[in-house]
Amino acid sequence: MDFLALATKYLHPDLTGKYIHLNTITPVMNSFADQFEVKVIGQSVLQKEIYQVKIGSGKTKILIWSQMHGNEPTTTKGLFDFFNFLASDTELAHQIKSNYTLLCIPMLNPDGAFAYTRENANGIDLNRDAVAETQPEMQLLKRTYEQFKPDYCYNLHDQRTIFGTEGFNSPATISFLAPAFDAACQYNSTRMKAVEIIVAMVEVLESYLPHQIGRFDDAYNVNCTGDYFTTQQTPTILFEAGHYPNDYNRDESRKFVFIALVASFLRQNENVVVDNDLTKYLRIPQNNKCFFDIIYRNIKIIDNNVEKIINFAAQYREEVIAGKVKFRAVISKISDLDHYFGHVEYDCESLLFSSNGKPYPILGEEATFDLNNSIQFNNGLKII
Template sequence: MISKDRYLSSHKWDLMLKALPYKLPTTVVGHSVLNQPINAHRFGNGAKKVLLWSQMHGNESTTTRALLDLFNHLNTSKGEKLLTCITMMIIPQLNPDGAKAYTRVNANDVDLNRDALDLSQPESRALKEVFDAFQPNFCFNLHGQRSIFAAGKMGKSASLSFLAPAADAQNNLSPARIQAMQLIAHIHKNLQKDIPDQIGRYDDTFNPNCFGDRFTSLGVPTLLYEAGHNGLDYERHFTKKMILDALVLGLNAIENGEFLNCSMAEYDQIPENKKDYVDIIIKNVDIRTETGFFKKQELAVYYQEVKKGESVVFKPVCHSFSKKIDLLAHRVLNAEKILKLSEVEFNEGRTIDIF
């Protein structure tokens, strides 16, 4: 299986922006390790300021693609009205080198979202400098998550996940954290009709090296948005639409203050993200390994994402097998009904023989 859309280099992104029928206000706010420009776009002139950044992990492109739809939204009459109340600063690709290489890390092999205190990397420094100069009232930290997450123990696939990060090691409910929780609760409530029980919440252990925790501790409500997985939509077109809806819901709520009606209890009720999914479970497989021959097993398979040219290839890799796999899958196959096992392409990363 292959996806063209999931691969989003800065070159490809630039072409997408150039194809827009309007020009984006653009400034260069820094340069990557490999000297690619880091661009930011500023919109509106409202009193409430919102800073958004995406693709600080280069292989998480879905939220960046949703930003293109957000730009289009901002160009409508509804968007224009929003921008009279809100000023936005958007950095679509904080890690252009990682975007090009399709890696989480930057060109120095550093996870930028563990560099919020050290600021050892030019990309991290660019984000902190924009934060200091812009002085946002809210931040949206945009990411993409693997297809392994369930919204709650053995729940539905987490199509979106959120976190209102902790502000300190004691998990105190600081004013900034409370506002982030209320805003997430508002978004969660309003998306239930589209993705019922498919929104998860991340664990809130404090990590000041993460930008969300760092900015929350500096007093700015910061929301982690994670584009997740839905069904067999590996291109993540559906998730992109849900991210756009979640962004517009968040921005509108900041504008009209509606989220302040939500309670922290509503945030706490969002089910926690659990690693309960694999991509495929194949039933009734006979398996031979170095240690023996196992009949009628259930085999769990996950996809490893590998850049190939201008695309992402999903390589099936064996996760585990047993008589009864205690996991959920986006696709369940029965080996007895598969005419060719090559359908699931077990050529790469194979550690066992399947019959």
């Protein structure tokens, strides 16, 4: 099966870019109401509707939620692409719907999604509220969990462009984690069920993303939703959608979320754990903070009348302007950068730096400058 062609075919055209909020998804969600059960199940801090989409009638129950961090929309787009596929008349779609019952909360944090913030309207990270349960959104998720009694949980997120795969100079385009259930990060039967599904997804994805699949840090924190549900003996899988080359709007990355979702339902014997699954899981390269958006190498500066050759890096800050996410390249590190990679890199060949009369870069300022008073860089990128 050509999974990438399938992902491209069912990519929902009404959800693009990085600013995905309640007003964006509601008409799309309602378009599925004649095939799936779509209903409001609660409200956010600011009284915004939180929806549930129920699909299928199978024995195995999966609880899926996305965008509990409001500025992490890629998995939401991938989830709607998956809805689009399940609404089709294909044999595989019918098979999934007959074997599984899916209960999906496509946007747990609508306030954060509109404000384009990680936290909810009270400034709380919902993914650290699993035990305290102080926020209405987390109360709703846990109530849904207790009523539905899922066999598995899928916790869908985005990760920053800083992550690569350990041992490779490749971005971590998608990463997974079977969350720990104790501080020793041991593997019990519950965690191993999550490991099995992750291995199945990676086996499908690796032909499309060589060296671009990561394993997320499993440091235990029971306040995190995935760790909490694992301690409740429900296998939980963390999905982290990351950077794909030249895809800052993540309309390519979403395809790999879709592929992962489809692949996760292809293995039917959920309770059978293959002996070498843990070995395969631990071979997935760990996420490594080894990337910047842009790196400039071999820049000449003048510091106290002394010429020096330096390297520096810029990272994009994301801001919503006129209903779209804009990317502003900000100088974020000045050092040798020997162990870092840039999604874009420039060898500046010892040319002299200048920015608004300043002879050296300054942390926190926009990466707009020129070299030798002739080669210009605007918002991080070279003007050609």
